[in-house]
Amino acid sequence: MITSQFSTKQRILGAAETLFAQHGFEKASLRQVTAAAHVNLAAVNYHFGSKENLIEEVFRRRLDRLNTHRQDALRKVEHQPDSTLDQVLEAFIKPAIDLSLDQNGGGAFMRMLARAYAEHDQPLRKFLSDNYGHVLREFAVVFHRLLPHLSKEELYWRLDIVAGALTYAMADFGLIKRRPGTTERNHRKQAAEHLIRFASAGLSAP
Amino acid sequence: MITSQFSTKQRILGAAETLFAQHGFEKASLRQVTAAAHVNLAAVNYHFGSKENLIEEVFRRRLDRLNTHRQDALRKVEHQPDSTLDQVLEAFIKPAIDLSLDQNGGGAFMRMLARAYAEHDQPLRKFLSDNYGHVLREFAVVFHRLLPHLSKEELYWRLDIVAGALTYAMADFGLIKRRPGTTERNHRKQAAEHLIRFASAGLSAP
DNA sequence: TTATGATTCAAACAAACGTTTGATTGCGGG
DNA sequence: CCCGCAATCAAACGTTTGTTTGAATCATAA
Structure with missing residues (x-):
């Protein structure tokens, strides 16, 4: 056997993600x-029905894990009674970093997620909102408890900014290139640390 | 004459942007x-040579103005000797907002710019870097003067985060929907204000 | 072993794409 | 008037796309 140990479906999902x-x-x-x-070639339509379905399956596989990790x-x-802003932020950001560091295309998936935001078409956005929205709302509740002086509107604006910066950073859009001496793992760990420090100060702005 | 007053080239550029x-x-x-x-149909290849060239022309038309506005x-x-962080941030962010508010597809262009970041292909990124990079570096110098306690690396990380959040906000990616009572103009103005407040605090983080 | 249902395969499908062609139109200067 | 060039047009080009087909192959249970 020259092909991998994984099933046809798994191999398609992996290759598609990349x-x-x-x-x-x-x-x-x-x-x-x-x-x-x-x-x-015909295996995609046999196992998934269509390319559109394949795209959704690729998303679902990773998003489910990201959601449960964030909720956990x-x-x-x-x-715990004395939880801090940084800890909640880390609960939001760390799972995304971990996912992006996952071997077998974690970083690729993150770029794909960012791309899905950019592709402005409605079916995909609805799908993401269905699989994503309720987690964001759970976090908003906890943030509101820690930042009671912010109006609900102000808080939502700032959380939106955090989500944007996180997406941008994880998708490796920016001008910051990984230094030749550092591994991708360390590069993303640094990104997370800088992002938490920045977002913590930004959320706490008067 | 049933068509608009503009030339064929102009009409193609406008429709393409949208x-x-x-x-x-x-x-x-x-x-x-x-x-x-x-x-x-043949007018595109007659006036622009190819679809790729058309894409670049659509970018150039808007980016040139954005760059000069930012530099001005x-x-x-x-x-001025007593310039503040917020003022420099506004010099960076305000022209982007203004462009996004430009009638005839300013908002559309901003979404297109964000999309160009997401499309990870190298020719387009090189084009954007050539038409974009030197302005970012000019701003980095001034920011460094105002935030001397930050290492150059730390500063670059934070500016990258700001650029990401700005792109995300202007492209209207986020979960924040415009309130029915407010105009798009006011919505983006609010976005800019929130973004400046957030970024100012984030950049000033210890 | 044989029969059955699931999977794989090469081949072809219609549709849509960017691009090119060659004829036709419109218009300003000699 | 008419020449010459730029612009426009309908039509077709060769590729590539996602999808479908029907036969071949595999695995499993009777």
């Missing part, structure tokens, strides 16, 4: 994906 | 663009 992140949803063709997965981290923090 | 922002570079076809511009605003601020 290629979608590298070239975008439209530019990455099913022929590229199936070639990279060492799988017949949040519950650990909110049930 | 449709690229709405559907992305790949999804928006030249047939859609030329139909919206009330122009023959920066020079006004840096040549």
Whole structure:
């Protein structure tokens, strides 16, 4: 056997994740994906029905884990009486970093997530909102408890800014390039630390 | 004459900007663009040579103005001895807001710019870096003067975060929807104010 | 072993894409 | 008037796209 140990479905999902992140949803063709997965072209429509469904499956696989990790981290923090702003921020940011550091295309997935925000089409945004929105609202409640002087509107504005900066940083959009001496792992760890420090001060602004 | 007063070239540029922002570079076809511009399909290749060239022209038209506005605003601020962090931030952020508020597709262009960051392909990123990078470096020098306690590396990390949050906010990615009572103009003005307050505190973090 | 249902495969499908062609139109200067 | 060039037009070009087809192959249970 020359192909990998994983099933056809798994291999398609893995290859799709990498290629979608590298070239975008439209530019990455099913022929590229199936070639990279060492799988017949028709296998995508057999196992997933359509390219659109494949895209959603790729998202679901990772987002489910990200959501539960964030919720677990949040519950650990909110049930202790003296939780700090930085701890809640870390509960929000750390799982995203960990996911981006996951071997087998974690970073690729993060770029794909950012790309999904940029692709402004409504079906995909609705899908993301359904799988994403309730977690953000849970965090908003806890942030509101820690920053009671902020109006609900002010708080939402600032959380939106944090989410934007996080997305941007994790997707490696920025001008900051990894220093040759540091690993990708350390680069993203630094990004998380800087982001938490920055966001903590920003959220606490008068 | 049923078509607009503008020339074929202008009408193509306008329609392209809107449709690229709405559907992305790949999804928006030249047939859609030329139909919206009330122009023959072949006109794009006649006037611009290729779709790739058209994309670059759409960028150049707006970016040139954004750059000079930012540089003008920066020079006004840096040549007064008691300039503040908020003033420099405003010199960076305000021109972007103004551009996004420009009638005839300013908001559309901003979404297109964010999309260009997401499209991770190198030719476009090089083009943006060439037309964008030197302005960012000018701002970095002034910020460094106002925040001397920050190492150059720390400063670059934080500026990268600011740029990311600005891009995200201007492209209207976030979960914050415009309130029914407020105009788009006021919505973006509010976004700018919140962003400046947040970024000012974030940059000043210990 | 044989029969059955799931999977894989090469091949072809129609549709849409960016681009090119060659004829036609419109218009300003000689 | 008419020449010459720039602009516009309908039509077609060759690719590439996602999807479908029907036969071949595999695995499993009777």
